[in-house]
Amino acid sequence: MRVLGEDARLLEAAGCDVEALAALEAAVAADGPDPGGATWRDAHVHLGRDRDGHVLDADGLVADLDANGIADAVCFPPNDPGPDGQFAAANAAVLAAARRRPGRIVPFCRVDPSRPGAGVAMDRAQAGGAAGLKLHPVAQGFRPESPECVAVVRDAAARGWPVLLHAGFGARALAGPMAALADAAPDARLILAHGGRGDAAALEQAVRGRDGVVFDTSLATLPDLVAIGPERLVFGSDRPYGEHATARQLVGLAARAGGWDADALAAVMGANLTRLLGR
Amino acid sequence: MSRAAAIRTLVLCAQAEMALVRRDPVAGPLLAQAARAAAGTGAAPLVSAAADLVRRPPGTPGAPAAARRKVTQALVRAARIRAEAVLSEPPGGS
Numbered sequence: 336m337r338v339l340g341e342d343a344r345l346l347e348a349a350g351c352d353v354e355a356l357a358a359l360e361a362a363v364a365a366d367g368p369d370p371g372g373a374t375w376r377d378a379h380v381h382l383g384r385d386r387d388g389h390v391l392d393a394d395g396l397v398a399d400l401d402a403n404g405i406a407d408a409v410c411f412p413p414n415d416p417g418p419d420g421q422f423a424a425a426n427a428a429v430l431a432a433a434r435r436r437p438g439r440i441v442p443f444c445r446v447d448p449s450r451p452g453a454g455v456a457m458d459r460a461q462a463g464g465a466a467g468l469k470l471h472p473v474a475q476g477f478r479p480e481s482p483e484c485v486a487v488v489r490d491a492a493a494r495g496w497p498v499l500l501h502a503g504f505g506a507r508a509l510a511g512p513m514a515a516l517a518d519a520a521p522d523a524r525l526i527l528a529h530g531g532r533g534d535a536a537a538l539e540q541a542v543r544g545r546d547g548v549v550f551d552t553s554l555a556t557l558p559d560l561v562a563i564g565p566e567r568l569v570f571g572s573d574r575p576y577g578e579h580a581t582a583r584q585l586v587g588l589a590a591r592a593g594g595w596d597a598d599a600l601a602a603v604m605g606a607n608l609t610r611l612l613g614r
Numbered sequence: 615m616s617r618a619a620a621i622r623t624l625v626l627c628a629q630a631e632m633a634l635v636r637r638d639p640v641a642g643p644l645l646a647q648a649a650r651a652a653a654g655t656g657a658a659p660l661v662s663a664a665a666d667l668v669r670r671p672p673g674t675p676g677a678p679a680a681a682r683r684k685v686t687q688a689l690v691r692a693a694r695i696r697a698e699a700v701l702s703e704p705p706g707g708s
Contacts, residue, residue, distance in 0.1 A: 359659060359660060363692040558698065558702050
């Protein structure tokens with residue numbers, strides 16, 4: 336049994352009242368949308384062990400997906416670049432997990448555009464079945480508008496891959512850099528993570544009207560999701576940093592605040608991602 | 615939840631969230647304060663549960679402690695989201 340994304344046995348060992356926590360989780364999830372027959376998909380999951388100690392394995396993820404009525408998840412490595420700095424082992428692990436769990440994991444690879452070997456890493460990942468690319472400018476210390484990042488995003492577009500970019504916590508303004516990246520790679524499909532909360536208002540304005548740019552809802556703020564609107568959102572959890580009950584809650588309460596109808600909610604919870612992924 | 619209570623709850627929960635992430639012991643007092651601010655509102659059970667988890671003895675270190683910390687963060691996040699929802703209603707809403 337898992338509660339709020341954690342193993343109930345661990346919570347019991349930590350002295351928690353698991354039943355009480357499960358009841359609170361159910362109350363939180365009740366703030367969320369009603370499935371209504373729609374297919375739910377999670378656009379943002381880290382699979383593996385991060386340098387900061389956060390960890391999620393495929394079994395835990397699938398248990399979470401099943402408990403929350405979610406069909407599948409876009410998964411990529413956490414910040415575990417390895418000796419080559421190009422996430423070789425971490426990418427291989429995500430791809431292997433996707434093969435072991437057919438239909439539940441949509442594997443994205445992760446690279447560092449600022450280091451040598453990104454293209455080779457992407458070749459290797461594509462051969463292993465990767466369907467997209469994750470980039471984290473803050474963790475890997477590169478600028479989205481840099482020539483190296485533009486080259487990698489163009490490469491991804493040429494492979495038919497969408498690119499998910501961290502757009503949350505970080506010191507730099509994002510609107511100009513992300514707009515510049517979108518301009519330099521006009522064929523790219525970009526998912527800006529966390530509702531763009533690192534520079535929300537300016538970023539939403541800067542990419543408005545660009546068909547290939549959407550935001551994921553993971554650990555976003557509610558008013559930002561209302562401002563962005565359901566046409567440009569894909570549901571995400573940021574597991575294991577976030578969990579599904581509050582991720583669902585956030586979208587459900589944003590929908591009420593924004594007056595989204597059932598079709599709009601279904602789009603956010605899965606149909607927009609299906610269209611973006613082409614699968 | 616009144617808008618005033620929502621503002622207090624939102625501010626204190628946001629501060630507590632970051633304190634929990636950074637494992638700052640100020641999380642405890644912040645959550646105690648947030649529980650008082652949220653009293654009688656829809657966020658109250660969530661904040662109270664989080665404050666209680668932080669107040670308890672540490673328990674088994676390692677993975678159990680990390681799991682407890684993560685669910686505490688989740689409860690605080692849920693309370694914050696409910697406060698955000700109240701503040702996203704037009705003024706004059708409930």
